[in-house]
Amino acid sequence: xxxxxxxxxxxxxxxxxxxxxxxxxxxxxxxxxxxxxxxxxxxxxxxxxxxxxxxxxxxxxxxxxxxxxxxxxxxxxxxxxxxxxxxxxxxxxxxxxxxxxxxxxxxxxxxxxxxxxxxxxxxxxxxxxxxxxxxxxxxxxxxxxxxxxxxxxxxxxxxxxxxxxxxxxxxxxxxxxxxxxxxxxxxxxxxxxxxxxxxxxxxxxxxxxxxxxxxxxxxxxxxxxxxxxxxxxxxxxxxxxxxxxxxxxxxxxxxxxxxxxxxxxxxxxxxxxxxxxxxxxxxxxxxxxxxxxxxxxxxxxxxxxxxxxx
Amino acid sequence: xxxxxxxxxxxxxxxxxxxxxxxxxxxxxxxxxxxxxxxxxxxxxxxxxxxxxxxxxxxxxxxxxxxxxxxxxxxxxxxxxxxxxxxxxxxxxxxxxxxxxxxxxxxxxxxxxxxxxxxxxxxxxxxxxxxxxxxxxxxxxxxxxxxxxxxxxxxxxxxxxxxxxxxxxxxxxxxxxxxxxxxxxxxxxxxxxxxxxxxxxxxxxxxxxxxxxxxxxxxxxxxxxxxxxxxxxxxxxxxxxxxxxxxxxxxxxxxxxxxxxxxxxxxxxxxxxxxxxxxxxxxxxxxxxxxxxxxxxxxxxxxxxxxxxxxxxxxxxxxxxxxxxxxxxxxxxxxxxxxxxxxxxxxxxxxxxxxxxxxx
Amino acid sequence: xxxxxxxxxxxxxxxxxxxxxxxxxxxxxxxxxxxxxxxxxxxxxxxxxxxxxxxxxxxxxxxxxxxxxxxxxxxxxxxxxxxxxxxxxxxxxxxxxxxxxxxxxxxxxxxxxxxxxxxxxxxxxxxxxxxxxxxxxxxxxxxxxxxxxxxxxxxxxxxxxxxxxxxxxxxxxxxxxxxxxxxxxxxxxxxxxxxxxxxxxxxxxxxxxxxxxxxxxxxxxxxxxxxxxxxxxxxxxxxxxxxxxxxxxxxxxxxxxxxxxxxxxxxxxxxxxxxxxxxxxxxx
Numbered sequence: 001x002x003x004x005x006x007x008x009x010x011x012x013x014x015x016x017x018x019x020x021x022x023x024x025x026x027x028x029x030x031x032x033x034x035x036x037x038x039x040x041x042x043x044x045x046x047x048x049x050x051x052x053x054x055x056x057x058x059x060x061x062x063x064x065x066x067x068x069x070x071x072x073x074x075x076x077x078x079x080x081x082x083x084x085x086x087x088x089x090x091x092x093x094x095x096x097x098x099x100x101x102x103x104x105x106x107x108x109x110x111x112x113x114x115x116x117x118x119x120x121x122x123x124x125x126x127x128x129x130x131x132x133x134x135x136x137x138x139x140x141x142x143x144x145x146x147x148x149x150x151x152x153x154x155x156x157x158x159x160x161x162x163x164x165x166x167x168x169x170x171x172x173x174x175x176x177x178x179x180x181x182x183x184x185x186x187x188x189x190x191x192x193x194x195x196x197x198x199x200x201x202x203x204x205x206x207x208x209x210x211x212x213x214x215x216x217x218x219x220x221x222x223x224x225x226x227x228x229x230x231x232x233x234x235x236x237x238x239x240x241x242x243x244x245x246x247x248x249x250x251x252x253x254x255x256x257x258x259x260x261x262x263x264x265x266x267x268x269x270x271x272x273x274x275x276x277x278x279x280x281x282x283x284x285x286x287x288x289x290x291x292x293x294x295x296x297x298x299x300x301x302x303x304x305x306x307x308x309x310x
Numbered sequence: 311x312x313x314x315x316x317x318x319x320x321x322x323x324x325x326x327x328x329x330x331x332x333x334x335x336x337x338x339x340x341x342x343x344x345x346x347x348x349x350x351x352x353x354x355x356x357x358x359x360x361x362x363x364x365x366x367x368x369x370x371x372x373x374x375x376x377x378x379x380x381x382x383x384x385x386x387x388x389x390x391x392x393x394x395x396x397x398x399x400x401x402x403x404x405x406x407x408x409x410x411x412x413x414x415x416x417x418x419x420x421x422x423x424x425x426x427x428x429x430x431x432x433x434x435x436x437x438x439x440x441x442x443x444x445x446x447x448x449x450x451x452x453x454x455x456x457x458x459x460x461x462x463x464x465x466x467x468x469x470x471x472x473x474x475x476x477x478x479x480x481x482x483x484x485x486x487x488x489x490x491x492x493x494x495x496x497x498x499x500x501x502x503x504x505x506x507x508x509x510x511x512x513x514x515x516x517x518x519x520x521x522x523x524x525x526x527x528x529x530x531x532x533x534x535x536x537x538x539x540x541x542x543x544x545x546x547x548x549x550x551x552x553x554x555x556x557x558x559x560x561x562x563x564x565x566x567x568x569x570x571x572x573x574x575x576x577x578x579x580x581x582x583x584x585x586x587x588x589x590x591x592x593x594x595x596x597x598x599x600x601x602x603x604x605x606x607x608x609x610x611x612x613x614x615x616x617x618x619x620x621x622x623x624x625x626x627x628x629x630x631x632x633x634x635x636x637x638x639x640x641x642x643x644x645x646x647x648x649x650x651x652x653x654x655x656x657x658x659x660x661x662x663x664x665x666x667x668x669x670x
Numbered sequence: 671x672x673x674x675x676x677x678x679x680x681x682x683x684x685x686x687x688x689x690x691x692x693x694x695x696x697x698x699x700x701x702x703x704x705x706x707x708x709x710x711x712x713x714x715x716x717x718x719x720x721x722x723x724x725x726x727x728x729x730x731x732x733x734x735x736x737x738x739x740x741x742x743x744x745x746x747x748x749x750x751x752x753x754x755x756x757x758x759x760x761x762x763x764x765x766x767x768x769x770x771x772x773x774x775x776x777x778x779x780x781x782x783x784x785x786x787x788x789x790x791x792x793x794x795x796x797x798x799x800x801x802x803x804x805x806x807x808x809x810x811x812x813x814x815x816x817x818x819x820x821x822x823x824x825x826x827x828x829x830x831x832x833x834x835x836x837x838x839x840x841x842x843x844x845x846x847x848x849x850x851x852x853x854x855x856x857x858x859x860x861x862x863x864x865x866x867x868x869x870x871x872x873x874x875x876x877x878x879x880x881x882x883x884x885x886x887x888x889x890x891x892x893x894x895x896x897x898x899x900x901x902x903x904x905x906x907x908x909x910x911x912x913x914x915x916x917x918x919x920x921x922x923x924x925x926x927x928x929x930x931x932x933x934x935x936x937x938x939x940x941x942x943x944x945x946x947x948x949x950x951x952x953x954x
Binding site: 033034035036037038039040041042044045046048049050051052053055056059070108110111112114115116119129130131132133134136137138139140141142144145146148149151153154155185217242243245246247248249252253263266267270276279280283286287290294 | 793798892924931
C-alpha cells in the first residue's frame with residue numbers, strides 16, 4: 001500500500017498476537033446490559049404466563065378429588081366431554097356470535113371510519129378521540145348502561161314502539177341479538193381504529209380516480225376503498241373476534257340462559273360447578289379456536305404482504 | 311511508551327473490521343500526527359465511518375490495534391478514551407439545556423461546578439452561541455445545533471476530536487461558512503481533528519492531510535494537493551472532482567488514441583511500450599487558446615458548451631467516442647463572442663506534466 | 671391515467687367538489703348517539719332522587735352519599751387503587767426494561783422474549799384469568815390483593831412493552847453513544863439520556879396501565895380473594911344480583927376517573943412539547 005504517512009517510530013510486531021488474545025471485547029461486555037434488562041420480564045412472563053398456560057393444559061387431563069380440588073392425571077374424559085351435544089352447541093353458538101359480531105362491527109365501522117377519516121376535516125382527531133376514550137371507561141358500567149338502554153321498558157324499545165316498529169312483545173334483552181348487541185358495543189372500537197388508520201393512509205386521489213372509472217359512489221367504495229383497506233379490516237376482524245369469543249359478561253347482562261357462551265361455561269366450572277379439569281378443557285378448546293383463527297389471519301396477512309411487495 | 315512529538319496522536323495498526331464475513335475495513339495502517347486536521351474521504355460504504363467508530367470505541371476491530379498517543383486503547387470502552395466525537399446527527403440531549411449539554415462530559419468527570427460553568431461559558435463564546443445557554447436543543451436551528459455538538463465535544467479538551475460528516479445536514483451556504491469556522495477553531499484549540507466526509511471540496515479546503523478510502527482500504531493518503539494533483543489510482547483521479555480519463559496505447563512518450571491523435575505525455579520509463587493505459591488530465595489544465603511555446607496541441611470538435619457562471623465547460627471530441635471536458639474561466643477579459651459553439655474545431659493545449667498515465 | 675372513452679370527460683367527475691357520503695355520515699351520527707347514550711344514562715340516573723333506574727324523578731346526590739358511607743365499597747376502592755398502583759409500577763419497570771432489551775438484544779433470548787410477549791395480547795382475559803387461578807392454587811397461594819397484583823402485572827407488561835418498543839426503536843442510537851463518548855458508562859447513558867428521552871412514553875403508558883388495571887374486571891374476578899374485593903368485581907356482583915342506584919354513582923365516578931386518565935395519557939406527549947408518547951391509532 002502506498003501511504004504517505006510519517007515514518008514509524010517502531011513496529012510493535014512482536015507483541016501483537018499476544019495482545020489480541022488477551023483483549024476483552026468491550027462491545028460484548030457492554031451488550032450484556034441488554035441481557036440483564038431482558039431477563040426479569042422474560043422470567044416473569046415465563047413463570048406467570050407460559051407456565052400457567054401449560055398448567056391449564058395439564059389440568060385438562062386431570063380429575064377432581066372428593067373435595068372438588070383438581071388432581072393431575074391422564075384422564076381423557078374432559079376432552080371427550082367437549083363433544084357432548086350440550087357443550088358442542090355452546091361452542092358453536094359462541095363461534096356464531098363472535099363471527100356475527102365481527103361482521104356487524106365491520107358494517108358499522110366502515111361508514112364511521114370513512115366519514116371520520118375522509119369527511120371530518122379538522123374535527124378528525126377530536127372525533128377519533130371521542131370514539132376511543134369511552135372504550136377505556138369501565139366495561140361493566142358501559143355494558144350495564146347499554147343493557148338499561150335496551151331493556152324492555154328502556155328508551156330504545158319505547159321509541160320503537162312509539163313509531164310502530166315494535167310491539168309489546170318485542171324484546172332485545174334475553175335474546176341472541178341482545179348478546180351480539182352487547183359484544184358489538186363492547187368491541188366495535190377495535191374495528192374502527194385499524195380501519196380508520198388504513199383509510200387515513202389511503203391515497204384519496206384513488207377515490208377521485210375511482211369516481212372516473214366506476215361512476216357511482218357505491219361502486220367506487222366497493223372497487224377502490226374496500227380493497228385498499230382490506231388489511232385494516234382483516235386486523236379489525238381478528239381484534240374483535242378474539243375478545244368476543246372469550247367474553248362472558250355480555251351473555252350474562254344481555255342474554256338469558258339459552259344464550260350462554262363458552263366463557264360462561266368456563267366461569268361456571270370454576271366458580272359454581274367446581275369442576276376445574278373440565279373448565280380447563282373448555283379453556284383449551286377456546287384457546288385452540290383462537291389460535292386457529294390467529295394462525296389463519298397471519299398466513300393470509302403474510303400472503304397479502306408478499307403480493308404487495310411483488 | 312512516553313508520548314513525544316514523534317508519537318502519532320492516532321495510530322491504526324493493521325486494523326480490520328468484519329461484519330458478517332464481509333470486510334468493512336481491511337488491514338488499515340494509518341498514523342495521524344498530533345495537531346493535524348486529518349480527513350477520511352470516500353464514498354458511502356468505503357469504511358470511513360467504521361474507521362472513525364473504531365477510534366472512538368464504538369466498533370471493535372476484528373483484527374489489529376488502535377493506539378492513542380502511543381497507548382493501546384483497543385480494549386477500552388468509549389468513556390475511557392481521551393477522544394470525543396461530533397456525531398452526524400449531532401446526538402444532542404433534547405431534555406437538557408444547551409449549557410447542560412456542553413457541561414455533560416465535565417460533570418461525568420467530576421469537574422467542580424464553578425469550573426464547569428466557566429469552561430462551558432468560554433466554549434459557548436468560542437462557538438458563538440452567546441445568549442442560548444438556557445435554550446433546549448429543539449428550539450435551535452441546524453447550524454446552532456451543530457455548534458452545540460462541537461462545543462460539547464471540545465469542552466473536554468480531548469486529545470483527538472472525531473467528526474462524522476458533521477456538516478452533511480447543513481445547507482450549502484451554511485456549510486461553507488462552517489468549514490471556515492471549523493478550521494479556525496481547530497487552529498485555535500490545537501486539537502487533532504479526524505474528519506469524515508464524502509465531499510471532496512470539504513476535505514480539500516479544510517485538511518492538512520487526506521486519506522481517500524475505497525472498499526475498506528486507503529487508496530491514497532497525502533496533502534490535499536497530493537491527492538488532487540497527483541492521484542495514484544483511477545479511483546482517486548475519478549473521485550477527486552471531474553477528471554478526464556482517456557484510454558490508449560503507450561508508445562515512446564505518447565498515448566495513441568484509437569482512431570484519433572497521439573497525445574504526447576512525456577517519457578514514462580515505468581510503463582511498458584505498447585501497454586494499454588489511461589491518461590488522466592483535469593479539465594482546468596486544458597488550454598483552448600494562448601498556448602505556451604513547446605506545448606503539445608491536438609485538434610478536437612466541440613460537442614457541447616455548458617455555461618455555469620464563473621466557468622464554461624466544453625465537451626470536446628478527440629476521437630470517435632472519446633470526449634474530454636475543458637474548463638475555461640469566464641474572466642473579465644474573456645468575451646461572450648469569443649466562446650466556441652458546437653461543431654467548431656478547436657485546438658487543445660496542455661502540459662504533459664499535468665497528464666497522469668495509469669497503467670491497467 | 672387511462673379513462674374509459676365512454677365517460678364524458680370532466681362533466682361527470684365534477685358533479686360536486688366531493689359529495690358528502692350521506693349514508694356514512696348518518697351511520698356515524700347514530701353510532702355516536704348509541705355510543706354515548708348508555709354512558710349518559712348511567713351518569714343521569716346516578717343523580718336520580720328516586721330509586722328508579724328508568725324514570726328520572728329529580729336531582730339528588732343521595733347515591734354518592736350512600737357510596738361514601740358504604741365501608742365495603744370504600745374498602746374495595748382502596749384495594750383497587752392499591753392494586754392499580756402496584757401493577758402500574760411493576761409492569762412499567764419490567765416492561766420498559768424488556769422493551770429496551772428486546773430492541774437492542776440480538777440473540778435467542780430476545781427472540782423468545784419477543785414471542786412470549788405477544789401471546790398475552792391475543793389471549794382473551796378469561797384464559798389468562800383461568801391460568802393465573804390454577805397457578806396460584808397449584809402453588810398453594812392464598813388469593814388476596816397480592817395475587818391480583820401479580821396477575822395484573824403479567825397482563826400489563828405486554829402493553830407497556832408494545833408501546834415502548836416502537837419508541838425505543840425510534841431513538842437515535844448515536845445519542846446513547848454520545849453520552850458514553852462524554853464519559854458515561856452504559857448504565858449511566860441509559861439513566862441520564864435514554865430514560866429521559868423515553869419519559870413521555872413511559873408516563874403515558876403508566877397512566878394507561880393504571881386506568882386499565884383499575885377498570886379490569888375479568889382477571890381480578892379470577893384472582894381475588896373474598897374480602898376485600900376490587901371495585902370492578904363488586905360492581906359485577908351488584909349488577910348481577912340486584913342493582914342499587916349506588917352502582918350508578920360508583921360507575922359515574924369510575925367513568926370520570928378513567929376518562930380523565932386516558933385524556934391525561936393522550937395529553938402527556940403534548941405537555942412535553944413533542945410527539946412520542948402514546949399513539950393509540952397506530953399501536954395495535
